[in-house]
Amino acid sequence: MIFKFANPLKFQRFTKQIQPFALSLSIIFLFFGLFFGFFRSPPDYLQGETVRIMYIHVPCAWFSLMIYSVIAMCSIFSIAFKHTLADIISRSCAPIGACFTLATLVTGSIWGKPTWGTWWVWDARLTSELILLIFYISLIIINNAYENKEKGDRYAAILAIIGIINLPIIKWSVDWWSTLHQPASISKLSSPSIDNSMLVPLFIMTFSLFFFFISVLLLRIRGEIIQRKIDVIKFSHVR
Amino acid sequence: MKSDFYILMSREISIGIKNFFVLYTFASFFIISILIFVFAIGSDLIAKNNIYEPIIWVLLIFSVMLVSENFVSNDCNDGSLKELQFLGYNEELIILCKSITMWIMILLPMIALMPIVSIFFKIDYVDIFYLFINFLFATPSLVLLSLVSSLFSMQLKRNKIIQFIIILPFYIPIIIFTSSSKKFALENNLYNNNFLILIGIFFITLPLCLYTSRLIMKEINK
């Protein structure tokens, strides 16, 4: 396995080098994205200037789902191979995922204000995003619910596995439910017909958020490894 | 040679019948919360735009969650869960028998409660029949999910409330498809195939809950 030979020390040094590099890359892409977003792309004929929120809202939504799939894969890996690195990755991914879903919800409701007139609308995607946020919070709670970190990881992995199968069902049933409750609302939130001048800033912003995610993840992973080393040292004193 | 399933089922049922107290908590919690709803909303309002079905389903979910706790906890605390494991019964079978006995023990008070509820909410007899069919198909997955959540909380010393927070998102599909069947009967023909969706949900939650409770039971002993 690729992780077998990389012991914690090598992995820690690896994260120490990569992390600032990823952060600077994400800041560069951010400037390019903002430049293309605000200077090069036209406002939408229907929604006017508020379409520019799409450049931050849609990448955040993509990332909230992508981070959950990372957690799901790591928890399967940790249940199957009982490798601590998988636990560490899934433990450090959860808060970042929660922040991305929170950002999606906030920008979604702000975007909804001019288009629908109210801050919160029980639109299908916004509700399933809210459920995803609740699921992230329960993952974080279970991660820190036990004093023994290894037990917390194991139970969080089990919860993530329950989530893998149930979240698509929840998403589908929420979509069916919201079409019944609001047949009228043409979901304006769906990004309008994108011509390439709008597509370019969207992808650049996705890259910038991706590198930001990588850098924060590596930072948290390093913190987790050091936290576990401290626990081992503290425990080895207890006879 | 008696099969494992028969042995476990006979054990669970004999123990289940002995602590009959569980059914009183279930039935009394159900009735009292219905009273609270009636006082809060007022019975004429409930009867007018017949929101009795969502009320019944929300209360059913919470009472099932409350009852599932003591099905698992006294088995786990006095070590008989561990005894079943080291006697060679695999964990899925243990949890399957527990959920079957819990489902049967929940079915009995519900049969008694249905007419009482229908009198409270002045429901006509056709809806009671559909309500009961809905109830038959949805409670198995409710029971399985609440058993998994009470297994989660076995290890928690400090805050037992976590089990409710964790498991609530997974009740959403069930509550959507059970409480909306009557109301949207006219608009679309989803009326009769809501049961099929509930059966589908049950067939997904059954293996999932058995597998995760197997993982949890392996963790409990560590």
Next chain:
Amino acid sequence: MVLEIISVYFYRNKKLIFDNFNLKLKKSQIMILIGSNGAGKSTLFDIIVGILEPNNGIIKLDNIMIEELSAKKRKMFTYLPHKDSLKDNLTIEENLISWINISGNILNKDQINRSLEYYQLSELKKKFVANLSQGQRKKVLLTKLILAKTKLWLLDEPFNGLDADSIKKTKKLIENHAKNGGSTLLSNHLDLSIKNSKKIFLQPIKKSRDIVKFETWDDIR
């Protein structure tokens, strides 16, 4: 060879409990594990019985790996753990009957009554387990041994909570079990002696990892 434990390593929340632990139990042999509490006696029993998987190491019952035999385990050993798995709202007799059903033996009523007389529990038969004292609960647990027809007995601290007279009785029970070919492995925190038994002292691992070097990923588990 009834029971074989080969080079078992076991970590429990970052502490090394078993470091290359080996044990061999031959037929009709009594072995006593003596160790202070927290030395891992009940953990060892959990590992033997297959509830806990050791980090690495092999456990063999009658030369079969523990993972392979699942349902046959009932017939091979009787394990009385520290926590007596008696249901509080059942009477003594019902508890025993439910235990007999689970462990796969078939016994009739008078065999149960005869086994209850050994510890003078027959007049308490109809009492609920909830209002029994700790010692009486232990006696009910030990009557399971009389009912069990298995070769290997694994007893986790069978003597604590018992009065002097029933300790002698249990010793006699274990001795004539060894006479007719059965072997027992029992643990106790006090030092005691049973006729022709072998003693093993379990000390908690003193060797703490002084300069903690984190080579593999398992070190920071």
Next chain:
Amino acid sequence: MNYFLNFINSDAHFSYVFSSYCIVFLILLLIFMFSLIKTKKLEKEYTVLSKNEEKK
């Protein structure tokens, strides 16, 4: 360039877009700061612990 100009003086939608970007950057900054502080604190603690490990 003129896209940005009429974006600035589109008074209705400007506040929404600007506030949403600020909130997102605030959230991302928060998560970054928290993990940075946590890692720095843990590193200091680890160096202290491993120092008196060598002494022993």
